[in-house]
Amino acid sequence: MNIQWFPGHMLETKKQLKSAVAKVDALLEVVDARLPLSSSNPFLKRIATGKNRIKVLNKADIANPETTQAWLEYFNREIKLPAAAICGTRLQEASHALQSLVAQVDRNKARKTKVMVVGIPNTGKSTILNTLAGRKVAKTGNVPAVTRHQQRTSLKGNIDIYDTPGILWPVIEPRQRGLVLAMSGAISDTAVDYHDIALFAAQLLLERYPACLVARYPFLNPLPGAPQDLIESVGNARGCLKKGGYIDFQKAAQLIIRDLRSGRLGRISFERPKDINTNYDTDQ
Ligand SMILES: Nc1nc2c(ncn2[C@@H]2O[C@H](COP(=O)(O)OP(=O)(O)O)[C@@H](O)[C@H]2O)c(=O)[nH]1
Ligand SMILES: [Mg+2]
Known part of the structure; x- marks a missing residue:
């Protein structure tokens, strides 16, 4: 599958993302642990200012463990951006990342915490959503852009989790x-x-x-x-x-x-x- 990123698409996605980000309490950003920088989209940081955020280094099961450790130190200590390394199919690891994100949110316990999962295609967003939900709520596949419409799933602990509206485009330069x-x-x-x-x-x-x-x-x-x-x-x-x-x-x-x-x-x-x-x- 070949996604063409025309300026029009990008503009539309930016608008959708901005308004969706404004409506949630926290962002669970999923990147590929093997390439945490290249699989990030810097636009996200720009619109996430002031938002609670965690960078989830997914697919840590197939990344080099020492390098993943070095990345965690880089994000947590140097960049001061909370980060966790997980395998998206392991409930304990996915829940732990979600809980540490939710713990950042200064919330009224009576209200639901709204979390949005964001990331470029193929980083494992749908896999993580399915693991957290304990059932298949999102399509997964090893091809980019399987998820298309934003969906909401209720999780225990008074949490609502949303997937990305549209597709966060990958940045292929340099x-x-x-x-x-x-x-x-x-x-x-x-x-x-x-x-x-x-x-x-x-x-x-x-x-x-x-x-x-x-x-x-x-x-x-x-x-x-x-x-x-x-x-x-x-x-x-x-x-x-x-x-x-x-x-x-x-x-x-x-x-x-x-x-x-x-x-x-x-x-x-x-x-x-x-x-x-x-x-x-x-x-x-
Ligand atoms: N080894 C490994 N593969 C994963 C992991 N998470 C997702 N995948 C695989 O990566 C591919 C893309 O996953 P998907 O959830 O569809 O990504 P999305 O496009 O971000 O929603 C699928 O083939 C998944 O099985 C993980 O933690 N470890
Ligand atoms: Mg998906």
């Missing part, structure tokens, strides 16, 4: 951010050149996760030094071949990216706080 998002599956592969995503992924794996590569692809011995060679070696060993015995680069690249996205390559984080560079809007 180029690195687009690559990281595409690698995670948050944006359509067609939005960024597939060849580039694969090379970017191969480079990340070679530099930071060589042990994961060896564990998943034991035939890589020794490990190739260059991203291109890594993809070709995997293609060769896994039979991704074209007519005439040539390696089908696209097929090999897809195989690696699927393994990476699903967690089959291990717990891998795509970005670390120590790599933050000035190209990013780090003021989240």
Whole structure:
């Protein structure tokens, strides 16, 4: 599915979001723990001023645990933005994040606390809503933009939870951010050149996760030094071949990216706080 973000869409979404944010007490912002910066949308921060907010680093079960810890320290201590790392299908973790958000709200106990779940597509908002509700209230799927209409679900503890109205658009500039998002599956592969995503992924794996590569692809011995060679070696060993015995680069690249996205390559984080560079809007 390819979402086209025209200025008109964006303007409409901004308006919807602004008015929806004004009506709730707190925001549960869901980002992908593997890419907490790239999966954030800085526009949210701009309209969330003064709102109670928690940044939920979801999919922590497939992110690198040390890197996730470093991100939590970064958000909680440096940015002073409450953050929690969870796996969206675990009720205890999701409830804990929700409770720590609700605890921020200075509320009249007789009134319901209104919480809105926000985040770019594919971060796990519907999954978290379903876990909290204890039943299927929202569609989930590994493709962007499954959730379309805002819905409200009543939870125990006098809490009403709302999903995002419309879709919070992903920010795909600068180029690195687009690559990281595409690698995670948050944006359509067609939005960024597939060849580039694969090379970017191969480079990340070679530099930071060589042990994961060896564990998943034991035939890589020794490990190739260059991203291109890594993809070709995997293609060769896994039979991704074209007519005439040539390696089908696209097929090999897809195989690696699927393994990476699903967690089959291990717990891998795509970005670390120590790599933050000035190209990013780090003021989240
Ligand atoms: N491993 C893992 N996968 C998750 C988690 N939360 C959601 N997912 C998967 O991520 C994909 C997108 O989830 P969804 O809830 O539809 O995201 P939404 O677009 O933000 O509503 C689905 O394939 C989910 O199964 C999580 O905590 N861990
Ligand atoms: Mg959804």
